[in-house]
Structure formats: C-alpha cells, structure tokens
Amino acid sequence: MDETTHPTVTMEDVSFTWPAGERPVLDIAQFSIAQGERVFLRGPSGSGKTTLLSLIGAVLSPQSGKIVIDGVSLGTLRRGQRDQFRADRIGLVFQQFNLLPFLSVSDNIQLPCRFSKQRKQRACQSGLSLNEETDRLLQAMHLSPSEVRNQIANKLSVGQQQRVAVARALIGHPPLIIADEPTSALDSDTQQAFLDLLFREIESAGATLLFVSHDIALADKFDRIVDLRELNAAAINELSTGTHT
Amino acid sequence: MIGIAWKSLLNRWPTALLAVLAIAMSVTLILTVEKVRRDARSSFTQTVSGTDLIIGARSGSVQLLLYSVFRIGNATNNISWESVEDIKKRKAIDWVVPLSLGDSHAGFRVLGTSLDYFKHYTYSNRTALQLSEGVLFDDVFDAVLGSEVAAELGYGINDSIVVAHGTGKVALVEHDRQPFRVSGILKPTGTPVDRAIHISLEGIEAMHVDWQNGANKKGAGTDADTVRNMDLSPSAVTALLVGLKSRATVFREQRAINTYRAEPLLAILPGVALQELWSLVSVAEMALMIVSVCVVVAGLINLLSVLLAGLNERRREMAVLRSAGARPGHVFLLLCIESAVLTIFGIIAGLVLHYLFIGVGALFLQQRFGLAISLSLPSATDLKILITIAIAGLLAGSLPALQAYRNSLADGLSQRL
Numbered sequence: 001m002d003e004t005t006h007p008t009v010t011m012e013d014v015s016f017t018w019p020a021g022e023r024p025v026l027d028i029a030q031f032s033i034a035q036g037e038r039v040f041l042r043g044p045s046g047s048g049k050t051t052l053l054s055l056i057g058a059v060l061s062p063q064s065g066k067i068v069i070d071g072v073s074l075g076t077l078r079r080g081q082r083d084q085f086r087a088d089r090i091g092l093v094f095q096q097f098n099l100l101p102f103l104s105v106s107d108n109i110q111l112p113c114r115f116s117k118q119r120k121q122r123a124c125q126s127g128l129s130l131n132e133e134t135d136r137l138l139q140a141m142h143l144s145p146s147e148v149r150n151q152i153a154n155k156l157s158v159g160q161q162q163r164v165a166v167a168r169a170l171i172g173h174p175p176l177i178i179a180d181e182p183t184s185a186l187d188s189d190t191q192q193a194f195l196d197l198l199f200r201e202i203e204s205a206g207a208t209l210l211f212v213s214h215d216i217a218l219a220d221k222f223d224r225i226v227d228l229r230e231l232n233a234a235a236i237n238e239l240s241t242g243t244h245t
Numbered sequence: 246m247i248g249i250a251w252k253s254l255l256n257r258w259p260t261a262l263l264a265v266l267a268i269a270m271s272v273t274l275i276l277t278v279e280k281v282r283r284d285a286r287s288s289f290t291q292t293v294s295g296t297d298l299i300i301g302a303r304s305g306s307v308q309l310l311l312y313s314v315f316r317i318g319n320a321t322n323n324i325s326w327e328s329v330e331d332i333k334k335r336k337a338i339d340w341v342v343p344l345s346l347g348d349s350h351a352g353f354r355v356l357g358t359s360l361d362y363f364k365h366y367t368y369s370n371r372t373a374l375q376l377s378e379g380v381l382f383d384d385v386f387d388a389v390l391g392s393e394v395a396a397e398l399g400y401g402i403n404d405s406i407v408v409a410h411g412t413g414k415v416a417l418v419e420h421d422r423q424p425f426r427v428s429g430i431l432k433p434t435g436t437p438v439d440r441a442i443h444i445s446l447e448g449i450e451a452m453h454v455d456w457q458n459g460a461n462k463k464g465a466g467t468d469a470d471t472v473r474n475m476d477l478s479p480s481a482v483t484a485l486l487v488g489l490k491s492r493a494t495v496f497r498e499q500r501a502i503n504t505y506r507a508e509p510l511l512a513i514l515p516g517v518a519l520q521e522l523w524s525l526v527s528v529a530e531m532a533l534m535i536v537s538v539c540v541v542v543a544g545l546i547n548l549l550s551v552l553l554a555g556l557n558e559r560r561r562e563m564a565v566l567r568s569a570g571a572r573p574g575h576v577f578l579l580l581c582i583e584s585a586v587l588t589i590f591g592i593i594a595g596l597v598l599h600y601l602f603i604g605v606g607a608l609f610l611q612q613r614f615g616l617a618i619s620l621s622l623p624s625a626t627d628l629k630i631l632i633t634i635a636i637a638g639l640l641a642g643s644l645p646a647l648q649a650y651r652n653s654l655a656d657g658l659s660q661r662l
Contacts, residue, residue: 100562103249107249111569112570114571
C-alpha cells in the first residue's frame, strides 16, 4: 500500500467552529498517526471527540488547517468525493447498533463492498470470493461462519454484534479503522477478548487504528495514548464547565 | 439496494402492508368505477341496434328510451291501435314491432309483442335473437322466456307460469285464471331481453279478459278455450320499434310522427336519445370519478405518512448505512425504491382485487340490471390511470427520500440515540 514513511493521519493547525458557534470547539496544532500505529484517544464527553472523528472521517470540513488521510488531503475533495473516500478507506465501528437489524450477518459484513468497488476488489485480492472472505473474517472474530452467516443480525448477542461490526469495518482492508467506544456496551471480560481479536486482525491487515474511549483501563496494549483534552486547545476552557457534545 | 429496501420493508411489514392495501383499494375503486362506466355505456349502446325509430306516447325521449328498451321506469300512456295501423301504412316504414308492457312474473317484466320482434329486434352488432330450446309463441297462452328468467326461476319448456298485474317484485293481483305455458327459451344476449317474458299481444289481451277496473271479476272466470275464441286484437300498445326502408328518411318520419294529429306521439332516434342520456349521466359519472381520484390521493398521502413517520425511527438505520459507506444519494435511492415497491405492489394487489370485484359484481349487475360487465384486460385508459398512479407514488416517495437525504447529511455519521 502506501510507503511506510507516510503517516496515515496528519492534522496541522486544524480549527473547527460549528456554524452557530462563537468559539472553535476544536483547535489542534499538530496530530498524526503513523501507519500501523494503534492509538488510544482518551476523550470524555465535551472534549470534542465527535467533532474530531467527524473531521478525520471527512464528514465535517475544518474552517482552517489541513487534514491528510492515507496520503490524500481532504481539503482537495468535493463532498461526493469525500463520501467515496470514506467508503473506500475508513472502517468504522461504533458503540452499538452497528448493524442493520433486518439483514443477515454476511449481508451486514459485505455492506461496504456494495458502496465501494475498491473495498470489494481488495476483499477478493487474495483470491477468495466475497463470501469466503466474509467467512474468514467471521472465523477470525471467533464466530462460527456456518452458524452465524445467515442469521438475522439482531438475533445475535451484543458482544457478537460488535465482533460482526469489526468484521465489517475490516472487510476490503481499509487503511484506517476508527472505533468509537466499541467496548462500552460489553462487560469487562468480553471487553478484553474483544480487544485481542481486534488487535490481531488489525495487525494482520496492516491497518491503522484510532480507538476512542473514556475508559483508560483498556489503554495498556496500545502503542500510544493521547488525551484529547491535551491535544485540543479549544477544549481546555470547557473542561471546567463540563458536558458538551 | 433493492435487496436492502425489500428486507427493510419486510422488517416493517405491518405498516408496509397497510400502505400497500391503501393503494390497492384506491386502484381497485378507480379501475372498477371506470370499468363499470365504460361497460354500462357499451351495454346500453349494444342493447338496441338496427332500430331506426322508437315511438311512444308523448313524454321525454330519455324516458321513452328507458322504458321501451331498457325496461326502466314506466310508460305514462299508451299508443292506440288505430295509430299503430296508421303508422304501419306509411310508405317509408319497413317494419313495426309493437311492445306492450305493464305486467310481470316474479319480478321479471312481461313483454307483449308480435313475432316480428324476433325477426327485427337486434342487439350488439345486428345480432338477432335466437332460441336455445323450444319454439316461438304460437298459441295465445304461449310464452318465450329470456335466458335469465329461465335460469333464475328454473323453468323449462311446457312449465306453466302465472302473470301478475303491475311490475313489482311482489305481485298483488295475479292473472291466475289464465296461466301461460313456456314454449321457448332464448339464448343469452347480455341485454334486458334476457330478463323478459315474451308473449303475444293477444296473450296480453287474453289475461285481461276477466279484468275490470283493476280487479278480477267475480265468479269462476272464463276458461282458456273460450278466451281463445274471443276477439283478442289489442286496443293499445306501449311503444313501437320501427325500421325504415331507407335511413335517409328518418328525420322526415320522426317529424311526421311527432306532429301526428290524431294522438300526441313521440318518435325518437335511439342513438340521439342515448346521447341525451349520457349527458345526464355524465354528471354522476364525473362525481364518481372525482371521489375515486380523491381516494387515490388519500392512498398516496397514506404512503407518504407511512414513509415519513418511519424516517425518525430509521435514522439509526440510515446512520449504519452511512457508516458502511452509503452516500446520501444512496439513502435517497433506498427510500425511492421503497416507495416504488409499495406502489407497485399496491397496483398489482389493486388489479387483483379489481378483477375479483368485477367477477363477483358482474353477476349481480347482470341479474339485477341486465348490464353485461365482462372480464377484460386493462384498457388503454386503465393503463394510463395505473401509470399516473405509479408516477404519483414515486413522486410522493421522493419527499420522504429527500427528507432522509437531508437528515443523513445533517446527522453525518453520528448516531443519535
């Protein structure tokens, strides 16, 4: 893929203000994630976490500054291109409700391949069919493909659903995986197992991981821990006043 | 995308089903109204062909047409037999068929006429009446039944029937001293002929022999053979069907009869009178059509409300799609596909219901009014209506789709819970 020298995420002098807002909610002088790096971003509510993820996910555009993801400067993309860019290069896992409840597990996993030709091509790169790749990912997530494959997504337990969500984020090898509190719906035993699976697969895929959580107990296996309150110059003022999302 | 839309709809099948039903009902209604309107017209138009003039006592032309041919309503007066003889003598006139109405049997009209009726009366494309069994009436007390009379009352050849005075379903006074004998049964025609009992003009006179001032004379009454030997030439008839030697003379003959001095008579051209009838009926037709269109609109509004109401609950679903790489355009498309699927299923279900309705309703209309409604493929008009509904459904669906599009732009990837 990309030359190892390029970081997967680079942010320089990025500042973002909501259209109605007076002050910026996010102000980051410098932030980057190297390729293959696993970053734990600690962000309590109010620290601008959602805004940061939206910026990196190319949903929002900063008023000033430069964001480069996987070698592409987001500022050079038009809105439609940004959507396609996200579909092609970023895998997302949220806290919960990641799956379409009425689709089967395999349909859910293959969803990104419907919207991104690149993801589909890369999924089948190793010579596997899309279904075989799906089964492989299920297996890697310690789910039995034959049992789970055709199940309707909302018949699974929450832990299983989160693992399916990871499989979906990973299909087609996007270079960047963003996981937003993916473990907070899980109990602490399964949290650790979930993290192990996530790490192993991300490592074998050579992907970069941006993992967001407020639970510092999970942080010890990560390459780097970043506290958004330290990173975000705009958030410091708000720390005292508390909650703002 | 179609697969996702389909599974999403299945997931919400109760509301989806209701939306489909609402559209189906409106499609059924509008198609059925249109169909009945069209077939009623053609049924009416087909009932009388080959007759140049219809003559009756002076009244309205629509009224004359209705009671003489369609057996709807009653005559206000009769034509005296002298006038009939006079008209027969006119040079331009080819044939005259007398019609004498006013009696009934079990709710079916009794028509007194001559044998010329079977020779000259034609329906549809100049098709003459045909017997399915038996013979035409020969004796004073013979009767020829329309196919439905025979079928509904279960009569066969040589059965005897008693005719009642008046045309109501419940006979108050029956002409039971002179029963009639079924001599023949006609083939079905899809016209009011099927619902008539045909007897000779003499027969009509015969059953009124013992009849005075609307009541039976006292005593045993006259027996059939004595009646046969009496002078039974009719004194009056209700209406005449007239054929001309040349159609070119039709207006001259019409004027001559309308200005006939000995008796106030009215001659009408069946086609012209039908036109008059349509212009009367068209108001009601228009009202029905407007109601049907309103029902279609209501169905579409329902579709719209189902889709719009679903949007809020489905924000999460949209967010999942977006996070899996769907663009807002995909979300728009998804909603459009959903409304298209609902509309198309509604139309298909509506067509099926429509045919069921027609299948069942045709029987009723045929029995009750002698209207022939046939099962047929959708006409060009029907197709236009269906296409219009389909397009309107898509347009209605694009509103919630647009809303979803906006939502997904505003929501971004965040999951509002």
